[in-house]
Amino acid sequence: MTIYLVSSNANSAFACHLLAGEIRRRGEDCFTVSRLEQQRLTPYPAETLVADVPLTANEFLNSPLIHQANALGVFINAADLEKFTTIYRQICRQLDKQPAPIFSGPTFPLVGDALVSDLMSRQCADLLIVHGERQVEEAAAMTFNWSNPFPKVMTGGLWFMPERPAIGQLSGVKTVKTPHTLVVLAQNSAPILKGAKLDLYRHLWTWAERSPEWKIMIQMDHRREEPSAWTKDERENKPENLIFSSQEQLLEVIGRCSVCMTVSSPWIYSAMAWGRPSVIIGDYGIRSDQGNQAFIGSGSMHNLDHFKTLDDLLKIKRTNSYWLNSMGWGIHNGPQRLLDSLNHLQHASS
Amino acid sequence: MSRPxxxxxxxxxxSQLLACEALCRFPQDQEIKITINAIPKEGTPDNILTRAAALGRxxxxxxxxxxxxxxxxxxxxxxxxxxxxxIAEFRNALNLLPYQKRPLLFCGFNGVVLEKFNEGLSWRLGYDLLCLNGPRDQEALDRLIRKTPYENQPIALTGLKRNDVATITPQAERPKEMVFTEQVVMPxxxxxxxxxxxxxxxLAQRSPNWNILIKPRIAPNETTFHAFTDHIRYTIDQTLGHAPTNLRIDYSPLPELLQRARIMATVSSTAFFDALDFGCRPVVMADFGINQSNGSHVFAGCGVWCRLEDIEDLDQLDQNLEAPSQTWLDWMGYSEACRPANLISTLEACLERRQDTPASEHQKPIPAGYLINSSLSFTQxxxxxxxxxxxxxxxxxxSLLRLATLLRPTHRNVARRLRAVQCNNRPLRKLLLTVTYRDVG
Structure with a gap:
């Protein structure tokens, strides 16, 4: 089977890079397709964003390579997906060729309104890959009793991230090593309340002063703009142990941390899955537009005021394992499940 | 429980008062003394208050x-x-009152929940009892709280049957009328x-022997919790100039229209279920496709999903329109199993359980790691x-500032901000908000 994975931003390009590796390990041909305008200063190593086929989705539609595909994984903006599939199927009709099945899905785990919105935009695909049983259940509820056909929805696990941290970073439960590092996954879009980013920054500042033996690393989970969208005066007079970490090494930083913290960055799933104490900052409320409703049952949502010093963070309970498994961590053979589903689709269409 | x-x-x-009214259809064999408190609000229609008064006090x-x-x-x-x-404010405030045993607290959702269910639950979790419409909501709640400390949250399925109708006019005796229940923001x-x-x-032009009555969600002088710009009557004027003579706006109460009309069409209104109560056959307008922003994804499985653009005329629709899918109705909560009597039986069980529990245990602390909106701190x-x-x-x-004053009654800036937002004089409010502003992060 020859599979092309098309992506249009750094998040989906990185996820496709990982998925392509897993598919190749299972003996199938798999190629990534993307041409990102910016490959530097993202959270991911630049080399992982270099695609096998450096074309945009639209350019790929015009390339003869697309007709070699037995399956197409299209992880572009949900809004652009329908256009892509319509044009691709139209071209195949014109050329009297059987279109390859198209699979798609959100890069990161979603729940509630966000999941409904995403899946509705992707219903033109032949197969939808979501993360865990929670998403499959929600999709089933969304389509309850529908007479309109809806693509099969399958679980692929947390396929956007490596299953394990880098070599040497695996650590058992209760073996958080000193000196300690708190990694704060900083987002562009959250917290959304006016002044809240600055408030969070002040909180980190206070902690840094109170716990000089700790290092606090603020790691952007998005491409870092200059000057940063996060704070305007990030480098002036701050404590030495409060650091804005370099880009292109997000997973390395998470793998090394003692505690990981965020408002709603999906990369907290990596910290949780790798057994790092994790905190979802609940101080700014649970809001649909803040993307943190998915974490309601995680057991990791706290008020920062509960932690006077950073050592207090080491006492928190681990993430609710039932919740984490239902969000995708319980599925460890996602790529194989994907291949099985694609084979099934091919047999059904032939 | 033998006493009332x-x-x-x-x-x-x-709409909240209508939800209260719908809930008050309790079994006759149980004596329930009802008091409705309609918080005074500009724009609340008088007929809603009259109906509320008829329920008790x-x-x-x-x-x-x-x-x-x-x-x-x-x-x-x-x-x-x-x-x-x-909802959170009320619970926190009631818990501050010096009662040995405070009344049980329950809350619910108003009609079919089209969006923001999880966010809504985050304000409601921890109430003594949650009213939900039916299995659809129950499953969604279950997905949210399974294997969490909230897992045993008591609920009652109170259903979407909201009207007791003594006599239903047979279809053949009804005039050829279709009611369209307009919603202010859908689409x-x-x-x-x-x-x-x-x-x-x-459709009105293709069906000259029918009348299409658009029932606006609100009259032009009324308000609802949705922000909207143009009342439907302006949309009609701006779109059609002169509407066909058999298409008109009708402000009559919805029950009156549903009692009379043969068909009710909607995009995603809870009135779908009211129509069934009154023997009016509902149809869902599928012309905008399955679209989350219209709430139509919730109704797509109803079995009466129809593109009005595609039908020949209303005679054809009248002839071919089937009943909604019973499977879907059961799932949504329109069934005998989901009814207000479930609230009473669950409340009785809660009251009996509580008699054996010391008052100090009635208010349980929020478990660590399972923060919800109702446990927001003063600063938040x-x-x-x-x-x-x-x-x-x-x-x-x-509401948020009142909640903050409950937590810190002596905090001067919060009290000042509250007075500022409570000011109804717009220029004065603006001035007060400017002078009382403090950066809270």
């Missing part, structure tokens, strides 16, 4: 007056039908709303209030 149950139901908007106190009312502690249970933050965009009006006008409430002020959502800001 005393219930207080609190609502602040027309009508109070019209502001929320602060309710708390100081000497009879408050005598109620067995209080149903709070307000928006999210106000939302002006272009979609214009298209909706055009589709109805063309201030921040959210400031965000609401930024969005000019002064009602929300008032």
């Amino acid at each position: 149950i005393h219930l207080l139901l609190i609502g602040d908007s027309d 009508l109070w019209q106190f502001k929320i602060g007056q309710v708390f100081s009312h000497p009879e408050l502690k005598n109620f067995d249970a209080i149903g709070v039908f307000l928006t999210g933050s106000k 939302k965009s002006n272009s979609d709303r214009a298209r909706m009006v055009r589709i109805l006008a063309q 409430l201030r921040r959210n209030a400031e965000a609401a002020i930024d969005e000019r959502n002064y009602e929300e800001a008032k």
